[in-house]
Amino acid sequence: MVPYALIAEPDPHRAAGLLSLVAGEGLEGVLARDGAEAQEVVRQRNAPVLLVTDLALPRVDGFTLLTWLRERKDASATQVVVVTAFDELRVRAWQLKDALGIHSLLSRRAPVDTVRETVRRVLSGQRPLPAAPAEVSDEEEKRRLERIASMRLVDEGPPEAELQGLVTEVAHAFAVPVALLTLVLGDRQWFKAHVGLPPSLAKDRGTPRDWAFCHHVVQGRESLVVPDATRHPVFRDNPLVRDGIVGSYAGAPLVTPGGEVLGTLCVIDTRPLMLGTEDLAALRELARRVAGDLEMKSRGHPALKESVRAAKEPVLTEATALAQLREAIQALDVATLLVAPGRRPFACNAAMAELLGVPMDRFPGMPFDAFCQYVEGLTASPSGRVPELDLAAESSRGLHLTLALELPRPRRVRWVARPFPIPGGVAQLLTIIELGGVAPREERERGLRVDALTGLATRRTGEERLLREIGRCRRDGLPCGLLLVDLVGLGRINVTRGFDAGDQALRDVARRLDGVGGTSGFTVRWEGGTLLVALPGGDAVGVEALREQLLAETDAPLVHTAVAMVEGEEDPQGTLARAHATLARAKAERRARTTPG
Structure with missing residues (x-):
């Protein structure tokens, strides 16, 4: 295998910079947008010579990724550089650096030259340069709190109906029971709007700041995702986690046009949260818009209007x-x-x-x-x-x-x-x-979400949606079935009739499957000639009936199918692995029946 550097970074622009940096050191750079994707890269290519990773990764967090990596025999020589915005996560990682095999820990705010020099030293076996933590200064925090006070966002009245409607829609959109619009104050977080909270928290409209996941978002000025708080070395002892209120968390900062971070827009589940990078991008965009709306509303406050009228018109300077x-x-x-x-x-x-x-x-x-x-x-x-x-x-x-x-x-x-x-x-x-001929950004992004041949969702998009639906079904006490459909004759068609014929056969089956699961079901091009039909709410009898109907209406020698049902508290990844194993066994049995003995 060719030596490579693995970049585990959800932000595409930062990822581009890191890829350019490792390329300058003569390494092939491979990008993974979340922890699960990083694991898949390692499974396919073996361990990298260098891993540059954040600790706050979607689906599988950085701590879990590093623990998993160190269990692999081929990863003993992998050099690890952690770059993260969250000071308390970085401190905890430093305490665990020997167990996790971390060679250097950097703040996200470290200059790019520092990151480059650190990577060079780590690759050459030298001791990295010490990097001072870039914590928020007391003066910055004072200005932030003064801004919240001047905007008069904290009041004793009931939550505004408009904001309540917003958090309710967010909870539904992300398939979670709890969504919050929080303001992080000096000693507590205060819920300006909330849905799904236990009665005690809803009555108090807040928690101590020490308990607040949102505190980390404000401190780091970046989105934070904790896929499984119950196993996270920083959050597992949090009182909200111990009490079963928070099992997972994703929050985006409310950044005003002036740059102050007021608080967060966040979603919470009692179970592991399988949001992908697209979900986090959507949450960040919503948070940006909400912060802008709060800023505009604050300008309409009578006291603020008076102060604006009394103030002199600012002079526009070059700066x-x-x-x-x-x-x-x-x-x-x-x-x-x-x-x-x-x-x-x-x-x-x-x-x-x-x-x-x-x-x-x-x-x-x-x-x-x-x-x-x-x-x-x-x-x-x-x-x-x-x-x-x-x-x-x-x-x-x-x-x-x-x-x-x-x-x-x-x-x-x-x-x-x-x-x-x-x-x-x-x-x-x-x-x-x-x-000339370069697709707009929207088309490139669509290419990541939609398979060009079949028009179905790609595996990356489909897997994220599937994991959310599994979590929703578990909360609602509903069954969830998976139907894998494999075009076992696809390779033979490509060889004997040409790839155009193979592509058409795949499109025909995709068209047949798309929509068979009703309004809640969906179909994904999983890999190659394998398609996955997700059936949230479908029980074993219904899924099996659908499988038999598909075989009756499709050229049977062309497809092979396998059914798997989500069982109990099984990890969603385990359900997917079991579905694949079922299909692999069925394909092996078919080969054994058709191979001359």
């Missing part, structure tokens, strides 16, 4: 103008670099970092000529001659150039620089736009 523009470009899907007067790169958005394969924090402070040299190094020109990359003349309407990039992947792009005046001089927006 404030650049800060406002920096916030604005973050919402753009087009790769954009903001250049301050004096040709100083000031900030870029995530799209630019992703397109060039460079972490976002590399751009501020980089000389513009150095930026141009970096882009020139990514070009595909065999002669080494490329259009002269530069900013536009300040009196012009803009500079437009076309060039071909080879790295991180081949594509043609348009370089566009546009000048505009701000206090203190002329700034420029530099955009790099992909040309």
Whole structure:
């Protein structure tokens, strides 16, 4: 097997930076968006030479991933670097570093050069440079609490109906019993809106801050997911976990447009929580919108209106103008670099970092000529001659150039620089736009969710939905059945009649299966010629009847089927493994019957 570095990181933009970093060390980088996906990569490729991982991973958390990895004989030489935003998780990991085989622990806020130097030292067997923890200062916390007070968000009245409706919809959307909109105060967390809480907590509308999972979100300023709190080394002794109120947690920060973290929008289950990266992204987006709405409502408070009228109109300076523009470009899907007067790169958005394969924090402070040299190094020109990359003349309407990039992947792009005046001089927006035949971001994301051949959900999307439905059925006391359908004759069709015929056969069966489970059921292209039909609420008799109906209506030699029912408190992954084992046995028996003896 080729040596590789495994990056376990849910955030695609940070992942791009880490992949670029390990590539600079001569390693192939392989990305896993959650802990379960990281385990699957290791099963397929054996253990990596380097693992860079967060501790707060969806589906399987970082502690569990590292424990599992160290149980493998081929992982004894794997070097591990942990990069996480959560100080208390990092402290606990340091206490367990020998058992977990951790070679270095870094804050998410560590400079990229520190991360790069740490990886180099770990790979070469040197002692990593000590990294001071980047904790929230007392001054930052004071400003945060003052902001909550000035917005007058805490009151003694009942929760607002609009916010109650929001958390109720969130709970339904994520198939969990509890959803909360919390404010993290000095010594407690306060529930501004809540659904599904036990009566005692609902009456108090809060808990001590020491108990609050949401405290970690505020401290880290990032989303936190704890798939199984009962086994988590940081949270398993939490009173809410011991009392059976919290079995799993996912929370996203309420970040105002001014950058203060007020609290969280979070979901809680009493059972393991199998949310995927797409679910967390949706939760983050909801939290961002709610924080913006709270900000707008606070401006309408009478006392605040009076203070605004009494205040002098703020003067727009170069610094404030650049800060406002920096916030604005973050919402753009087009790769954009903001250049301050004096040709100083000031900030870029995530799209630019992703397109060039460079972490976002590399751009501020980089000389513009150095930026141009970096882009020139990514070009595909065999002669080494490329259009002269530069900013536009300040009196012009803009500079437009076309060039071909080879790295991180081949594509043609348009370089566009546009000048505009701000206090203190002329700034420029530099955009790099992909040309010709490149799918928009929405289409690329859809390709990860929908199988292009059959139109069914992909395995990654389907597995996340399946695990949520299993959890829902368990809470509601309903059965849940799985039907695996394998096109055993697919390979033979491809060989004898061509791949077009094989693709058509697979589409025909997919079309037959799609929708057979009614409104709650769904079908997934699981792998190759295997499709999975999930039947939440379907009992064993109904699932078996569906299987027999399918065999009667389909060319029997073409498909083979296997049924598995969710049993008791069996782990959802165990149910999937048992379904696969059932199908494997059935296929082996079929081969034995059809192979000449």
